[in-house]
Amino acid sequence: MRDDKPLHIAVIGSGGAAMAAALKAAERGAKVTLIERGTLGGTCVNTGCVPSKIMINAAHIAHLRRESPFDEGVSAQAPVVDRARLLQQQQALVEELRDTKYAGILRDHPAITVLNGEARFVDSHSLTVTLNEGGEQTVRFDRAFIGTGGRPALPQIPGLVDTPYLTSTSALALDTLPKRLIIIGASVVALELAQAFARLGSRVSLLARNRVLSQQDPAVGEAVEEAFRREGIEVLTQTRVSHVDHRNNEFILDTGAGNLRADQLLVATGRTPNTETLNLANIGVRTTRGAILVDEQLQTSVPGLYAAGDCTDQPQFVYVAAAGGSRAAVNMTGGAVSLDLSAMPAVIFTDPQVATVGLMEAEAIEQGFSVETRVLDLEKVPRALVNFDTGGFIKMVAEQDSGRLLGVQAVAREAGELIQTAVMALRAHLTIEEIGDELFPYLTIVEGLKLCAQTFTKDVTQLSCCAG
Structure with missing residues (x-):
C-alpha cells in the first residue's frame, strides 16, 4: 500500500503462472490489470495438459480392450474408435474447466480487470495494449508480471514451412485419425502423442535426432523405446530429416533412413517462449533465446518486473509456472520468498x-x-x-x-x-x-x-x- 492507495500490478497472460500471480497479488491487497491477447487459460487447460491427458487415457482404454495381460481369462475385442466423438468429449471438459477455473473466477473478481489485447512495454512502469476490439490503451503500473507462456517450436528443416504439418496443438484437435503418422521429436510431447495415436489406431513412426529422451538417464529412454517397439511403434534413432515435401495429400521426408511417407506429420521438437512482441530488449529485460532470465525471487533484470512459466528459463511444467507466479506475487507485494526447484518432480x-x-x-x-x-x-x-x-x-x-x-x-x-x-x-x-x-x-x-x-x-x- 502507498498512501492508502493499493499497489497496481499488470499481469500479462492468463495461464498457470499469470493466474496464480493475479490471484495471489489480489489476495494481498493489490489492484490487478490482466491482459490476454488470445484464449483465457493458457496452454495447460486449452491445448496442453488437459486435452492431452484425456486423449492419452482414451487411448489407454482402447489398448486394454484390444490387449491386456489377462486376455487368457478375460476376452478381448478390438474397439471401434470414433475420434470425432472423443474430441467432442475432450473439448467439452476443456471448455468447462476454462470457464470454471479461469473465465468465471476473473469475471467475478472485484480486484482484477481483464483487457483483451496484446501488451507491449513502453518503459518499466507502463505498457500499451493493442485491444482486440480495436484501438489502444495505456496501462501504468507499479509492478508487472510476465506470464505469456510458450508455443511449439519449429525446427529449421528445408521445405517444412510450406507443408500443412501438425503441432501438438493442432494434433490434439484432429477429428480424424491418420492412418500413417510420422512424428519428429523424441521427448515428452512426442512420446505421449506417439503412443496415444498408435493405441487409437494410427501407424506411427517416431524420428529421434539422437536417442529417445536424450536428456534422461540412458536406461530410461531404452525402456520407453522397448515398450514402444512392443506395441508396434516404429522408433528411428539417430535420424535427421533433410527435407520435407507434401504432394498428393502425402508427406515425404528425406532422412538418413531413406524416404519416409505418411498422411500426417507431427512436429514435436520443443517449445519457444512467447516474448518477441513485448519489447523486452528496449527496456532492459535480459533473455536467452527468447526466454526471460529470472532470479530465485522470479524478478527479471529490471527491478519491479517479474516473470514465471514457459516464457522464462525455468523448467516447463505448469506446477512450476503456478508456483513461480504465486511467489512472484508475494515478492511484488512486499514479501520475500524464493522458488526452490531442488526437488522438482x-x-x-x-x-x-x-x-x-x-x-x-x-x-x-x-x-x-x-x-x-x-x-x-x-x-x-x-x-x-x-x-x-x-x-x-x-x-x-x-x-x-x-x-x-x-x-x-x-x-x-x-x-x-x-x-x-x-x-x-x-x-x-x-x-x-x-x-x-x-x-x-x-x-x-x-x-x-x-x-x-x-x-x-x-x-x-x-x-x-x-x-x-
Whole structure:
C-alpha cells in the first residue's frame, strides 16, 4: 500500500503462472490489470495438459480392450474408435474447466480487470495494449508480471514451412485419425502423442535426432523405446530429416533412413517462449533465446518486473509456472520468498510412465558427489507381479558416505503416483536406510521405493512378500 492507495500490478497472460500471480497479488491487497491477447487459460487447460491427458487415457482404454495381460481369462475385442466423438468429449471438459477455473473466477473478481489485447512495454512502469476490439490503451503500473507462456517450436528443416504439418496443438484437435503418422521429436510431447495415436489406431513412426529422451538417464529412454517397439511403434534413432515435401495429400521426408511417407506429420521438437512482441530488449529485460532470465525471487533484470512459466528459463511444467507466479506475487507485494526447484518432480505420461526427481547419476558425479546407485527391476515389486506388468525399473542415486538420497528415476505404469514420495524424502534429507526402514503399504507400486532402498544392503529376492 502507498498512501492508502493499493499497489497496481499488470499481469500479462492468463495461464498457470499469470493466474496464480493475479490471484495471489489480489489476495494481498493489490489492484490487478490482466491482459490476454488470445484464449483465457493458457496452454495447460486449452491445448496442453488437459486435452492431452484425456486423449492419452482414451487411448489407454482402447489398448486394454484390444490387449491386456489377462486376455487368457478375460476376452478381448478390438474397439471401434470414433475420434470425432472423443474430441467432442475432450473439448467439452476443456471448455468447462476454462470457464470454471479461469473465465468465471476473473469475471467475478472485484480486484482484477481483464483487457483483451496484446501488451507491449513502453518503459518499466507502463505498457500499451493493442485491444482486440480495436484501438489502444495505456496501462501504468507499479509492478508487472510476465506470464505469456510458450508455443511449439519449429525446427529449421528445408521445405517444412510450406507443408500443412501438425503441432501438438493442432494434433490434439484432429477429428480424424491418420492412418500413417510420422512424428519428429523424441521427448515428452512426442512420446505421449506417439503412443496415444498408435493405441487409437494410427501407424506411427517416431524420428529421434539422437536417442529417445536424450536428456534422461540412458536406461530410461531404452525402456520407453522397448515398450514402444512392443506395441508396434516404429522408433528411428539417430535420424535427421533433410527435407520435407507434401504432394498428393502425402508427406515425404528425406532422412538418413531413406524416404519416409505418411498422411500426417507431427512436429514435436520443443517449445519457444512467447516474448518477441513485448519489447523486452528496449527496456532492459535480459533473455536467452527468447526466454526471460529470472532470479530465485522470479524478478527479471529490471527491478519491479517479474516473470514465471514457459516464457522464462525455468523448467516447463505448469506446477512450476503456478508456483513461480504465486511467489512472484508475494515478492511484488512486499514479501520475500524464493522458488526452490531442488526437488522438482517430472512425469511423462507414457505407458509405462516415466517419473524423476533430483539428480541423475551423471549429474551427481558432475556436481562432485561420490555416489552409490541401485536399480530395482519391477519384477521384484509385488504389485507389478500381480498386475502382470513388470516392464520397467526404479533407480536410486545416493551419496556414498552419508547414504542421503540424491535422486530417483522410475519407469513404471504408475511411476507418476510414486514420485511424490521420493520428493518428500529428498525434502526431508532422508537416507537410503531410513527409506528402507519406513512403512509402505503392501501391494502398491510405491513400495518399490522401499525395496530399491533395501537393495543397497540386502538381496530383496530373499525376503518374504511383505517383509520389512
